[in-house]
Amino acid sequence: MEGTNNDVVLLDFWPSSFGMRLRIALALKGIQYEGREENLFDKSTLLLEMNSVHKKIPVLIHNGKPICESLIILEYIDQVWHDKYPLLPSHPYDRSQARFWADYVDKKIYSTGRRVWSGKGEDQEEAKKEFIEILKTLEGELGDKTYFGGDDNLGFVDVALVPFTSWFYSYETCANFSIEAVCPKLVAWAKRCMQIECVANSLPHPHKIYDYVLELKHKFGLDTN
Amino acid sequence: MATKGVKLLGVWASGYVNRVEMALKTKSITYEFIQDNLFYKSELLLKANPVYKKVPILFHDEKPICESLVILQYIDEAWSNGPCILPSDPYDRAIARFWASYVDQKWFPLVLDLLNTEGKTEKAALLEKMSEASVLLEEAFIKISKGKSFFGGDRIGHLDIVLGSTLGWVKANEIMNEMKILDERKMPSLAEWDERFCSDKVLKDIIQQPEKLVETFREFREIKKAASN
Numbered sequence: 001m002e003g004t005n006n007d008v009v010l011l012d013f014w015p016s017s018f019g020m021r022l023r024i025a026l027a028l029k030g031i032q033y034e035g036r037e038e039n040l041f042d043k044s045t046l047l048l049e050m051n052s053v054h055k056k057i058p059v060l061i062h063n064g065k066p067i068c069e070s071l072i073i074l075e076y077i078d079q080v081w082h083d084k085y086p087l088l089p090s091h092p093y094d095r096s097q098a099r100f101w102a103d104y105v106d107k108k109i110y111s112t113g114r115r116v117w118s119g120k121g122e123d124q125e126e127a128k129k130e131f132i133e134i135l136k137t138l139e140g141e142l143g144d145k146t147y148f149g150g151d152d153n154l155g156f157v158d159v160a161l162v163p164f165t166s167w168f169y170s171y172e173t174c175a176n177f178s179i180e181a182v183c184p185k186l187v188a189w190a191k192r193c194m195q196i197e198c199v200a201n202s203l204p205h206p207h208k209i210y211d212y213v214l215e216l217k218h219k220f221g222l223d224t225n
Numbered sequence: 226m227a228t229k230g231v232k233l234l235g236v237w238a239s240g241y242v243n244r245v246e247m248a249l250k251t252k253s254i255t256y257e258f259i260q261d262n263l264f265y266k267s268e269l270l271l272k273a274n275p276v277y278k279k280v281p282i283l284f285h286d287e288k289p290i291c292e293s294l295v296i297l298q299y300i301d302e303a304w305s306n307g308p309c310i311l312p313s314d315p316y317d318r319a320i321a322r323f324w325a326s327y328v329d330q331k332w333f334p335l336v337l338d339l340l341n342t343e344g345k346t347e348k349a350a351l352l353e354k355m356s357e358a359s360v361l362l363e364e365a366f367i368k369i370s371k372g373k374s375f376f377g378g379d380r381i382g383h384l385d386i387v388l389g390s391t392l393g394w395v396k397a398n399e400i401m402n403e404m405k406i407l408d409e410r411k412m413p414s415l416a417e418w419d420e421r422f423c424s425d426k427v428l429k430d431i432i433q434q435p436e437k438l439v440e441t442f443r444e445f446r447e448i449k450k451a452a453s454n
Contacts, residue, residue, distance in 0.1 A: 053327065053361060067319045069326055079315040092302040093288055099295045104276065137276065 008033035009061040011047050013040055015212045017110065018070035019058040020163030020202055025077050027198035028085040028154065071102055074159065087149070087156045101141055101148065102160040108134045109164050117167075117174040117213055118222050128175045135183045142189055154196065162199055165190040169206035170213045231256040232284040234270060236263055238433070238441045240333065241293040242281040244390030246431050248300045251381060252307040264448070294325055297383060311383045317369075321376070324365050325387040332358050333391045336406075339398050340442060348402070355406060362388065363412040370414075374421050381425060389422045393433025400439050 010026070010033050012019035026033050038047055038057050050059045050066035059066050060073045062080070067073045078087045088095050112134060115127035138161065142148055149155015154162075168179050168190070180187040193199045217223040233249065233256050235242030249256050261270050261280055273282045273289035283290045283299065290299050301310040312318045335355045342348050369376050369384065376384035395406050409416035423432055 062316075065316055067316070067323075069323055072319050072322045072326065075322070076315050076319045079318070092299055093285070093290070095302060096290045096295050096299040099298065100290070100292055103292060103295065 006031075007061075007063050010035050011038055011044075011050065011057050011059040011061070012036065013038050013057050014204055015209055016057060017163035017167065020166070020204075021070050021159050022058050022060060022073055022077065023202035024154075024159050024162070024199055025074055025087065027202055028087075028159075029077065029081045030084055031077070031081055071106060071160065074102075074156065078156070085153065087154070087159055089149075089155065098148075098156040101138070101157045105138070105157070105160045105164070109161070113164065113167060113171055116171045118217065118220075119175075120222075124175055128177060131171065132177075132179075132182050135179065135186055139183050139186045142185060146192060147189065154193065154199070158193060162190060162193045163203060165193070166203040166206050166209050170210045173210060174213065230284070230286040232259055233257070234259045234261055234267075234273065234282040234284065235280040236261055238438060238445075239280060240390045240394055240433070243393065243431065243433055244293055244386050245281045245283060245296050245300070247381075247386045247390060247428055248297050248310060250427050250431060251310060251386070252300060252304045254300070254304060254307075294329065294387070297386065301383070308380060309382075310377070310386065312377070320369060321382065321384045324362075324369070324376075324384050327361070328384075328387050328391060332362065332388070333394075336391055336394050336398060339402070340394070352404075352406075356411070359407065359412055359415065363415045366414050366418060370418075375418065381422065381428070385418075385422060389428075389432075392419060392423065393435055393438050396435035397438040397442060400435055401442075 008026070008031060010019070010022055012023070012035055014037060023035070036044075036046075038044060040057070043055060047057065047059065048055055050061060051057075051068045054068065056068070058070055058073060059068050060076065061067075062076075067076050074087065088098055112127055112131045116124065116131050119127050141157075145151060147154050148157035148161070168187075171177075172179055194203070214223070231249070231254055233242070233245055235245070235258065237243075237260065246258070259269070261267050266278060270280065270282065271278055273284070274280075274291045277291065279291070281291075281293055281296060283296045285299075285303065290296050298311065312321055332355075335351055335358060339348065339351050339355070342351055366376060370378070373379055375381050376388070381389075392407075399406050407416055407419055423429060
């Protein structure tokens, strides 16, 4: 469906791992789009209209029609622009496994990661332990492959997960641990992904994310003891 | 497509398991139902779903697929000869997936939470949230069905099955709390859809009977109480 009428807008927020997924996918597929930065503390009328149910980014607006929820948008992008850089495999069973693991990333990484950077004391320790287990589980799924999608190209799960690696420095610094020490294979995978231009250009520098985390902690009074 | 070796590991009372059965029936796929036990999870379950240790698990030629929404999409793609459950148009597909996700993230958790909530104030708060959610679902139905019988149009589709599989527990709650959740005055379109869905020839034999769910729930609660004493 490579139509001539392809007006693509992405409502985004620069530190959002969910938004990053779509930046990567659109870049891999060479899709021109207008990226609009939202202020999540002062949401635009457009965002509230396009995602009236959840009022969240990212939202993809394709020819005026909104699609919400990042993994749903990812599948949409993959289906509409299926000729270039397909992200989901073609075999139904392999597709089911890719969806399962992308869903696992959705269920586990964000909420546990949040407890890691924002938590204190025992809560933080608990979150850290859980987080490491989650990363180890993903490492197990990666196995000896170059990427989750195989040895040649990034796949659906790679795109779903790699944005969170820009938050690794923040998790490590806030909770005082090294992800590479406990999950070397996953960090090696992240480095391989970052060698792909579309990925590197779509992810903010980890130190910028950390500055943002410090801002958030201050804003919500999480930086006091 | 051959239907050899299709097994569904589940428990009867689970809405998530029920929706997989609905998808299999819709596609006329022959399968074997293996009843597991939530108190004593089988080796088969623990081996096939080490990540979540939950049902449903679909086995197709011995290969396991977990998570009900993932399974539903698998069924639609692996048996592409039968009627399509998900729309083929990418945008309509995304909308169906969005609302299916809403059912699982917002609607169904409220329904299940209500079962385990005792206090009057807490119940009222949950019912308020459920009322808001059902207004959204009513609006979604009107928009998506475009005047036809189901979310899927003339035929039952993905979103019908996803929401439809929650109706058993919705009605079980209605019985136990002596009140209406799917109120035909507040959501006339959904109430009519509910009737059509539950009387569908293909699905009516596997739709969960609310009275049986109430009985099962009361038994479950007794077992839990006894176990903690």
